[in-house]
Amino acid sequence: MTNIVNITIDGKKYKAQKGKNLVNVAKENGLYIPTLCHFREVDPPLGTCRICTVEVDGKTTSGCTTKVYEGMNVEINNPELLNTRKAIIEMLFAEGNHFCPSCEKSGNCDMQNLGYDMGITVSRFPHVYSKKLVDFTSDRMIMESNRCILCKRCVEEIKTKDGKDVFSFVKRGVGTRVQIDYEEEAKLTDEEALYAMSICPVGAILVKGIAYEQPFGKRKYDKGGNSKQVLINEKLKRKSKDGKFVVATTSLAGCFGCHMSLLDINTELLDVLEIVEFNKSPLTDIKKFSKQCDIGLVEGGCANSENIEVLKEFRKKCDILVVFGECAIMGGIPAMRNFISLKECLEEAYINGLTTELGANVIPNHEDIPKMLDKVYPCNEIVKVDYFIPGCPPNANHIWKVIKNILLEEEYSITHEEFKYD
Amino acid sequence: MIPNNHITQRTNLVNVLWDIQKKRRFINKDDIAKIANEFDISKTELEGIISFYHFFHFKDAGKYTIYLNCSTISKLHNYHEVKKAFEDELGIKMGNTTKDKMFGLFKTSCIGLSDQETAALINYYPFTNLTAEKARTVVSKIREGQSLQSICDFPKDNIQYKPKDEKKTIFFKPFKMGEGLEQLKDLSPEDVIKMVEDSKLSGRGGAFFPTGVKWKFCRNNASDQKYIICNADEGEPGTFKDRVLLNTYPELLIEGMAIAGYAVGATEGYIYLRAEYKYLKDRIDNAIEKFKNAKLLGKEILGIENFNFNVKVFMGAGAYVCGEETALIASMEGKRGEPTTKEYFPVEKGYLGKPTVVNNVETLCAVPRILEIGLKNYLSIGTESTPGTKLLSVSGDCTKPGVYEIEWGMKLRDFLSLIGAKDPHMILFNGFAGECLSMVDFDREISGENLLSEQIQFQFKDPIEYAYKMSGVGLRSGGSFMVFNKSRSIISILKNVTDFFVAESCGICVPCRTGNFLLSRKIDKIKLGHGNKADMEEIQEWSHIIKQSSRCGLGKTSTNCLLTAMLKFPEEFEKLTQNESNFNGSFNINKATHNYDTIIQEIESTYD
Ligand SMILES: Cc1cc2nc3c(=O)[nH]c(=O)nc-3n(C[C@H](O)[C@H](O)[C@H](O)COP(=O)(O)O)c2cc1C
Numbered sequence A: 001m002t003n004i005v006n007i008t009i010d011g012k013k014y015k016a017q018k019g020k021n022l023v024n025v026a027k028e029n030g031l032y033i034p035t036l037c038h039f040r041e042v043d044p045p046l047g048t049c050r051i052c053t054v055e056v057d058g059k060t061t062s063g064c065t066t067k068v069y070e071g072m073n074v075e076i077n078n079p080e081l082l083n084t085r086k087a088i089i090e091m092l093f094a095e096g097n098h099f100c101p102s103c104e105k106s107g108n109c110d111m112q113n114l115g116y117d118m119g120i121t122v123s124r125f126p127h128v129y130s131k132k133l134v135d136f137t138s139d140r141m142i143m144e145s146n147r148c149i150l151c152k153r154c155v156e157e158i159k160t161k162d163g164k165d166v167f168s169f170v171k172r173g174v175g176t177r178v179q180i181d182y183e184e185e186a187k188l189t190d191e192e193a194l195y196a197m198s199i200c201p202v203g204a205i206l207v208k209g210i211a212y213e214q215p216f217g218k219r220k221y222d223k224g225g226n227s228k229q230v231l232i233n234e235k236l237k238r239k240s241k242d243g244k245f246v247v248a249t250t251s252l253a254g255c256f257g258c259h260m261s262l263l264d265i266n267t268e269l270l271d272v273l274e275i276v277e278f279n280k281s282p283l284t285d286i287k288k289f290s291k292q293c294d295i296g297l298v299e300g301g302c303a304n305s306e307n308i309e310v311l312k313e314f315r316k317k318c319d320i321l322v323v324f325g326e327c328a329i330m331g332g333i334p335a336m337r338n339f340i341s342l343k344e345c346l347e348e349a350y351i352n353g354l355t356t357e358l359g360a361n362v363i364p365n366h367e368d369i370p371k372m373l374d375k376v377y378p379c380n381e382i383v384k385v386d387y388f389i390p391g392c393p394p395n396a397n398h399i400w401k402v403i404k405n406i407l408l409e410e411e412y413s414i415t416h417e418e419f420k421y422d
Numbered sequence B: 001m002i003p004n005n006h007i008t009q010r011t012n013l014v015n016v017l018w019d020i021q022k023k024r025r026f027i028n029k030d031d032i033a034k035i036a037n038e039f040d041i042s043k044t045e046l047e048g049i050i051s052f053y054h055f056f057h058f059k060d061a062g063k064y065t066i067y068l069n070c071s072t073i074s075k076l077h078n079y080h081e082v083k084k085a086f087e088d089e090l091g092i093k094m095g096n097t098t099k100d101k102m103f104g105l106f107k108t109s110c111i112g113l114s115d116q117e118t119a120a121l122i123n124y125y126p127f128t129n130l131t132a133e134k135a136r137t138v139v140s141k142i143r144e145g146q147s148l149q150s151i152c153d154f155p156k157d158n159i160q161y162k163p164k165d166e167k168k169t170i171f172f173k174p175f176k177m178g179e180g181l182e183q184l185k186d187l188s189p190e191d192v193i194k195m196v197e198d199s200k201l202s203g204r205g206g207a208f209f210p211t212g213v214k215w216k217f218c219r220n221n222a223s224d225q226k227y228i229i230c231n232a233d234e235g236e237p238g239t240f241k242d243r244v245l246l247n248t249y250p251e252l253l254i255e256g257m258a259i260a261g262y263a264v265g266a267t268e269g270y271i272y273l274r275a276e277y278k279y280l281k282d283r284i285d286n287a288i289e290k291f292k293n294a295k296l297l298g299k300e301i302l303g304i305e306n307f308n309f310n311v312k313v314f315m316g317a318g319a320y321v322c323g324e325e326t327a328l329i330a331s332m333e334g335k336r337g338e339p340t341t342k343e344y345f346p347v348e349k350g351y352l353g354k355p356t357v358v359n360n361v362e363t364l365c366a367v368p369r370i371l372e373i374g375l376k377n378y379l380s381i382g383t384e385s386t387p388g389t390k391l392l393s394v395s396g397d398c399t400k401p402g403v404y405e406i407e408w409g410m411k412l413r414d415f416l417s418l419i420g421a422k423d424p425h426m427i428l429f430n431g432f433a434g435e436c437l438s439m440v441d442f443d444r445e446i447s448g449e450n451l452l453s454e455q456i457q458f459q460f461k462d463p464i465e466y467a468y469k470m471s472g473v474g475l476r477s478g479g480s481f482m483v484f485n486k487s488r489s490i491i492s493i494l495k496n497v498t499d500f501f502v503a504e505s506c507g508i509c510v511p512c513r514t515g516n517f518l519l520s521r522k523i524d525k526i527k528l529g530h531g532n533k534a535d536m537e538e539i540q541e542w543s544h545i546i547k548q549s550s551r552c553g554l555g556k557t558s559t560n561c562l563l564t565a566m567l568k569f570p571e572e573f574e575k576l577t578q579n580e581s582n583f584n585g586s587f588n589i590n591k592a593t594h595n596y597d598t599i600i601q602e603i604e605s606t607y608d
């Protein structure tokens, strides 16, 4: 019996086996501490991802490296810790390049799942647009360092028969990345290679040729998940007033997919039209603002000078600015050009590309043609944005629920299905 | 389990890498293949280790490798003109090597010469008080073929002050080799530990962990082998007191290590010397030799049964984080210098898995003195919680930069006049990981009295509340004391501080590696006048997140200066920030389209 200790978690008393790791103790008692790097019983624990940050006797520390002892007082779920954990995930998203719609791991990704779980709509941190190496050299594997979260699972777990490391951290500081050793990698069996891919919590380690074997929709995290409540900023509520709410919409550097999604609510659209009236919008083909609007809905990020002008105009003419879709929130697919020099992009498109005409030698330019920006910017790096609706595209119900939420001050919860980003 | 002989070999890895780096000035692909094979590790793992250390290069770093200190004190002096002089003279930009591979020019963080900045190392020979002219002369002398040894400046000690009364001086007075060891004949290891515990000696590396307690833990962990490691990594910007001790009192240190070995039952000692102090290695090696010749190191020292002890020097390779004790041990074991999760403390499982004591140079140097002057006399010096004296390294805007040995308990105000501080406005106390002090702190005393917990110290939102609550609280510093007058830009200093951590983070934790990077960008934004109140709030929020969730002391302290500066110098930030706006001031459409304009121009002119 001496091996049992009494501990307090979030004010409640529990008994646990002395010296056991806190994350596991919590789990046994039905309490959830989110983790990313933690898996199986790696000893000593990796303690790299910091997502299990908890408070032990008033001091913050990582839960996975904490062993329980008599009388310890643990806090898991106070608002500050919840915020810190969410911030860490957001920072991981901002640090790497996570274009989920184009990622092989989407649906099987532990980090994406935590993102859903925590209801992240946008990262509070500006995107770094990391330009680390994407390494295709190995015959069997692809190492996409820009997705790696440096959890160290692969470094510690994947060794050759003679005990050598296949993966290793190289460099330090913000440039740290994981490097793969081709020679050692070649010594792994196919099973071991698949295992490496499967323990990577994100889509950084990929085995060529099989990444899409499991169809989307049938993946580990495709089902399940909770409904989300949209939090409304007190200052940004609309008081019901006479007449209809005025809404403007636009598509910047996007694919119009988000606008298509807008129309996807079918007959409910008629209900919507009861309460809103559209001003400037591709849906109405009104080109110019004719009055101040209540809400502006923006799809797409900023890739050229015109996008910037339109976005700024929207900010001025709309009391509440809502951006929707990944491109508007983090640059999305167009931002994939941020890793390549603008010159190369333009030359590929107009001069050297496979589909350009033989002898093509001009990049179209004229004072009437907008100028390309050095990179694609998410909307909130240009203007202040009031609400973000994630998704690629966002689900129609999700969009309208948020809008109605803001306009009518009614609370709608959004189901996991509607909230899914991809 | 990895076989033991493998691990022991590994401990030699950094040495082997040094040999090649010294011989060839870089480590090439063939070397990597050969070494990986010899040490039976994969090439990737080896590259991971090499790329961790600042002083190992994959590309030729030049026959003469110049490392110019770019930290804030260097910038206070002549950094910019010296950098330009080197660049012009050599015809290369910082971070490059000349075509003929004669010279390489690189930036490096504080090299422990803050009292004689601007300073540089050339092939690890020190050059101090540089000016543009001196830099040019140095280059031409090298070109003429003069030896570095003959033209370098061996750093002065600059011991500026010690207590008037020699009885109150602990460090800076003559020392007779063996005097402390002699007393061990009459003391059991337990007696020594008890004495150190009673002396309240606490870690002078900056963490102030009670030394006696650390030793007791180590003593109580039974093991066939234990180690004493002296942490001579002195990486905290602005500190150089260990340099002075190593240069002038290496005997005191070796004796302190031997006493520690006796107390905890360790037979081997290592001095982890930062590469920046390579010029001190001979001095230390000679002192070790002297001890051996006098039979004060080796077997059965002074005839005391089972008292065997030896000391060796281990060279670091340029990584601030390796000053963290678990990272230091990893580095000695031939791994990347990453701090561990502290599943075990070094006193439980340290170097090669054996109980290990890691102590700072100054901590170890204090021990023979306590034996020498006696506990009672020692306790009569300083204050109740912090008896004895403290070494402070002083640099910046003052007339007398250098090392000060002061009795604990001196008022900050008195200390400032002692060092000849001119119109002090801000002090970086305890280095970049320490805190910013302002006028409101000047009446506090330098001691360990009435301390408050960390959590409280960094939670103040209101400067008045801070002044009120902190007025009676002592100030402790591992050794760094950088003083700045009103003409200095606080925001530029903070930028230098933050960039230091961006470069030195080991890369394990996202809050530390990327959080500090994002903060550095934010500081840029504010520096350029594009920031607003929301940015300021974000800096605070992000700083707390980094503090809360980082693994080791580096991340936990990296934002201290920033947070305390924001609390104490709000006006410095206010004058740079704008009103809140719906538009991001830092986005500039002309800049963003400049690239495009140039490309179009180029293309048009090529095809015209
Ligand atoms: C990032 C970091 C850097 C450190 N650098 C040093 C250092 O350069 N020298 C030192 O003595 N201690 C340094 N320390 C403190 C050591 O971890 C350790 O506490 C100290 O060496 C113990 O010796 P002491 O108790 O005698 O101070 C550092 C700690 C951290 C977290």
Ligand code: SF4
Binding pocket: A147, A148, A149, A150, A151, A152, A153, A154, A155, A167, A178, A199, A200, A201, A202, A204, A205
């Ligand atoms: S590649 Fe995957 S498993 Fe390896 S450290 Fe990166 S995220 Fe972790």
Ligand code: SF4
Binding pocket: B321, B338, B339, B504, B505, B506, B507, B508, B509, B510, B512, B513, B550, B551, B552, B553, B554, B555, B556
């Ligand atoms: S806090 Fe920074 S230096 Fe310390 S372990 Fe984490 S990343 Fe490395």
